[in-house]
Amino acid sequence: MSTAISQSAATAASRSSLLPMSVIGMLFFIFGFVTWLNGSLIPFLKILCDLNGFEALFVTFAFYIAYTVMALPMSLILRRTGYRDGMAIGLAIMGVSALIFIPAAQLGSYPIFLLALFGLGAGLTILQTASNPYVVKIGPVESAATRIAIMGIINKSAGVLAPLVFTALVLSGLSDFNSQAVAQLAGAEREAMLAEVANRLVMPYIYMAALLFLLVGFVKFSPLPEIEDGASENSEGRSGIWKFPQVILGALALFAYVGVEVIAGDTIGLYGESLGVANFGSLTSYTMVFMVIGYLLGVLFIPRRISQPSALTGSAVAGCLCVLGAVFSSAQSSAISAAIWGWSGIPPVPDPVFFVALMGLAHALVWPTVWPLALEGLGKFTAQGSALLIMGIAGGAVIPLAFGKIGEVSGAVVNGYWIALPCYLFILYYALKGHKLRSWK
Missing domain, CATH: 1.20.1250.20 (MFS general substrate transporter like domains)
Incomplete structure (x- = not known):
């Protein structure tokens, strides 16, 4: 009798965690897609903004330094709003940041590109802070490692897809677009090609912004339970x-x-x-x-x-x-x-x-x-x-x-x-x- 009750409880727990895990899995896919899009973006910005290799890698600096700079402010927001609303705020910050790529591309402004990337990183900071505890606490602790691995697979699978989508949207019909080819073009012709690629660069981020704003509503009204993080408040x-x-x-x-x-x-x-x-x-x-x-x-x-x-x-x-x-x-x-x-x-x-x-x-x-x-x-x-x-x-x-x-x-x-x-x-x-x-x- 006790065995049957135990099995029934385990089944109920599994079902109750299925929806939250599905929502968090979707967020981990977004993490991966946004994060690993940078690998495709770097060589394009190097050409569009006439950068050297060191300057181009400020893309990764602007994106990842947000995790350090914004960790404390985002944790304070999360403490006030709770995990579910905090995730919605993070998605909204990312959506606004994705839209900043439009003026960045039209103006060819590297500082505005970096501002947009910092914003994406800031939004991801609150999402990461809010979603990672779910992976550990939404199910039995003994299976937490399996859940972490599954989320890792989802995250990196998005990393496989992101560069392919980006390349398809930006480089379709422009297979000869590289720094050597652009350098050989005359002034007006060169400017025309750069302008075309810049306009194409906008599209992936418009689609991303639209998806992120849809997810704001989805997460905001989803039945995600709140969890206790067990954080200690004392100085010790x-x-x-x-x-x-x-x-x-x-x-x-x-x-x-x-x-x-x-x-x-x-x-x-x-x-x-x-x-x-x-x-x-x-x-x-x-x-x-x-x-x-x-x-x-x-x-x-x-x-x-x-x-x-x-x-x-x-x-x-x-x-x-x-x-x-x-x-x-x-x-x-x-x-x-x-x-x-x-x-x-x-x-x-x-x-x-x-x-x-x-x-x-x-x-x-x-x-x-x-x-x-x-x-x-x-x-x-x-x-x-x-x-x-x-x-x-x-x-x-x-x-x-x-x-x-x-x-x-x-x-x-x-x-x-x-x-x-x-x-x-x-x-x-x-x-x-x-x-x-x-x-x-």
């Missing part, structure tokens, strides 16, 4: 977190991870364009496909066949090997990708570009493995530890700029990938030792 909670090296070092590991994740996803188009790759606008999709494969492997093998620390160790080692492959392989050869998927009709890419995309597979499991390792044993400080880990997203703002500066100073974009090597090495340290530390002595 705010200061005591620094006693735990595993979470401090975990935040630094995530700082390094988000930096290399953004490099692999958002600079691959910039690098491909510098090599004359015809489909450079869709190269972010290659990285995202490898990341989806990585998440699927995580669902299949963790913890059944491999532990979280072992998966993190393997990720760091594989990332180091990918960096070496990107830097030292020949840009004149496409043999590796041709052998792997040439039969499918998918365009092969130069070997260094392949290794950049493969970084997505290498580090896909860093985020889902660092979180549980960093939060282990925090007890009442778990909420503060989670907030600190979220701050690690700032790595996506800082590390790509270092990538751009190295490439600009050295005269070769590919040299920028050296910055990923110390990032992977720190992740390796955390996997082998850092997550085990329980005191600074």
Whole structure:
């Protein structure tokens, strides 16, 4: 009798969590689509606004620095409004920011583009802060890892789709649009082509704004339950977190991870364009496909066949090997990708570009493995530890700029990938030792 009651309760809990999980899954798709659209946007803005590689990477800086700058204001908004209304506000901020791309494109103003990107990042900050607790708390704690992996797959699947949609809308009939081709055009002809591409650039963001405003109403009136975040308000909670090296070092590991994740996803188009790759606008999709494969492997093998620390160790080692492959392989050869998927009709890419995309597979499991390792044993400080880990997203703002500066100073974009090597090495340290530390002595 008790077994039947237990099974009935489990079934009811599963049904009650289905709608909230569906809504949150939709939001994670939006996260991925908006975030990984930047990888396609960077090479286009480089051409439209006549930027060098370092300047173009302020796209990632403006977007990801919003997570750091706006984290506290957005958390205060969330505390006042509650989670559901907070999500609606975040979507509205993103919708307005998407519309700012219209004057940015028409004026060809890079600062206005950056303002729009900062706004998108600010809206995503409140969405991330509000939606991530749902993934953990909307169902049984023992299945939280599975839910995180599923959301990761949804997020990165959107990252596969975004560059393809962007390229189809912007580059249809303009296959010869690249910096070399534009540089060869005369003044009036050059201005005409840039104006046409700028007008086409508006369309993806108009569609995005319309969808975001529709989602505002959907989320606002959806039956999402409010959840208790368990945050501590006392001063001990705010200061005591620094006693735990595993979470401090975990935040630094995530700082390094988000930096290399953004490099692999958002600079691959910039690098491909510098090599004359015809489909450079869709190269972010290659990285995202490898990341989806990585998440699927995580669902299949963790913890059944491999532990979280072992998966993190393997990720760091594989990332180091990918960096070496990107830097030292020949840009004149496409043999590796041709052998792997040439039969499918998918365009092969130069070997260094392949290794950049493969970084997505290498580090896909860093985020889902660092979180549980960093939060282990925090007890009442778990909420503060989670907030600190979220701050690690700032790595996506800082590390790509270092990538751009190295490439600009050295005269070769590919040299920028050296910055990923110390990032992977720190992740390796955390996997082998850092997550085990329980005191600074």
